[in-house]
Amino acid sequence: MPRPGACRRRPAIVSVPSAVAAALLLLLQARTPAQTPLNLYGRGASGANGVVAAAKPDASQAGIAILKMGGNAVDAAVATGFALGVLEPNASGIGGGGFMLIKLASMREAAVVDFRPTAPAAAAPDMFALDERGRPIGNASVEGGLASAVPGEVKGLLYALEHYGSGKLTRAQVIQPAVDWAERGIPVTANLAQIIKDNFAKLRKYEHGLAIYSVDGFPPEAGDTLVNTDLAATLRRIQAEGADAVYAGDIAARIVAEVRKRGGVLTLEDLATYQVKERKPVVGSYRGYTLIAAPPPSGGTHVLQLLNLAEQLGVAALPEQSAEAAHAWAEACKLVFADRTRYSADPDFVRVPVAGLVSKAYAKTLAALVRPDAVLPAPAPPGDPAKYESGSTTSYAVMDRDGNMVAVTKTINMFFGSGVVVPGTGIVMGDDMDDFEARPGSANSIQPGKRMLSSMSPTLVLDPQGRPFMALGSPGATRIIPTLAQVISNVVDRGMPIQAAINAPRLYQGRTGGVSIEGRYSINAYNGLVRLGHAVTVSPDYDPAYGGVHAVLLDREGKVLHGGADPRRDGQAAGY
């Protein structure tokens, strides 16, 4: 096994002068807005004392500032989380929720803080009127009041601070960087400018968002600054009053009024009774490394399941970016996503066979279904893949010199969530209700108080001696699961440095449909997959749909932490 941290990358694309290659190259040149301009430099960072890797450089710096003040990794993660709600308002914030995975050096077992949004008490399995294709009419699960669940972010972050923070820093101190950025104004990057342009219709429709995220009524341009004094005022209230500032009183009343005005069913009671849940992590291993992940309704179970299959199929021994390796990943993904659809849901409502799903024995039976010379049929009829295409969400990781590890993934679901922005508060309400199955009868169908299934999978990795090694996570909807598995494989199997592991081209295979590969994937793998019978789609070179992995890795020999951040979005790590 190569030593993780050693670099032995090979050219990703071998030129083959053929019609297929020419067509592929044409596709490779197609750029997506979010990668313009693409900057591969300066994404990673190292430090002996602590590293934070997040989707915005200023959010990473917010975490570092807290570490320098004497805070621990959880303090830094909470500060980074609040800062991301300001700096990356399209992806997460007070109107959403997520999962935080914590392993302090003093803890024998990691803890999972589940602050996923919850269906309101008045929600019902048939609350969305469906069209003939089974989709909510008028995009009602994605846009407007009905799309919003009971948010968990503020209660979740403050729960983590209270229970796992160092106790050396106050709530006001860890929230202060977020307040500062909201008042000072956030820099509009090319990525954010394009996201706002793409969501301009939604922001116009629910006008309070347009008032914040526009300049003269138009989407801002890169280089502009967006000030959000309303959000700053809300954050100041949280500094002073804690979670009650949002879950009770006048701000809660404003949230409820705006959501209901836009057709929702949220009540003050829903907000007042929202509960953070602390869950036991799901634990597995990959080639001697211990994997600790968030359990259902999060997606960590399936990251472990996918890596179990990769282990059984011998991916590590297959040449990097070969057709054989790509085929193994694609087939394993099909099997994993079939199980996810069948079994995964909120474990408080549905029994999820987690132990079986992550067992090595079960992986062996699934691996036996994979043939090197044939393609498995898609296990289910075509569904509605567009439903799972939200590329929003954010993920970040923190490790400090004391061996504390934190990985967080949080979201308002689609970019700018439901579009509903609570006037006077700067709060963008999420559209997490879309993550439920809109039809009754499924494990993941809507029920009052239930948490919707998620692919969010913050993950911690311990080295073969059981010591802290890596913390990571990613946004990207269902792509999160194969993306994280591939990055872990890149580090463990290929010995890539963390930034190279993140930059490396990715593959995605869902429950149905064909294989998607990023543009830089090897042409030999492309040709080999096609020969085997896979339907292959080539995406742009650095496609934000494949996630935005942020990770911190401890190089024990060098006694230094390395942070890696994803160039597919605005990621940049910071360390000291």
Add this chain to the structure above:
Amino acid sequence: MTRTTPIAAAASAIAAAAALPAAFMLAAASAAAAQTFALAAPIAEKPAFVTTVGQSADIEMVKVLLERAAVPHTANAQAKAADLAASGAKTLIVVLGGSTKGLGAAGISVDAELDRARALLAEAKRLKLTVIGVHVGGEARRGQLSDRFIQAAVPACQYVVAVAEGDKDGFISRLCGTAIPIDKVERTSRAVEPLKRAFR
């Protein structure tokens, strides 16, 4: 919400960077305000019909531009040639630039979108409508996909308005050549004025 106004922001940003005297910066701001336009006189009649060539979400920005320019219009991102005659519009505005996501959402292939655009532009010519191209997506709305749509539509335009960032390489200007007047603006909101001037 923002604290900046376009000209003042540009002036203050440049001044801050270069530490130049305020008087010089005011002159720079005045010069920006005194932009000249390519059209000597209006060329288009109201009302307008707006569609995309490439299914980008930029059509939403163009709708706001036309509202600000007091140009009555109807918009249909997937309009067919027959829709044009039925609309009673006197001007066709095509929003230039491709979007993979937009094409996917509309269920239209690149070739089908090009066919739709060509048919629409041919119908506009037959109806003797003025055609104005608008490119407000900047650099993100360029590249192999977008350029195919821009290349197909610009030669059929009588006037083009573009955000300068999207024409840094002169691609749109070269397509316009000397026959098609083009106005380039620094940011989307500045496209109101040239569009207003284009209509009688």
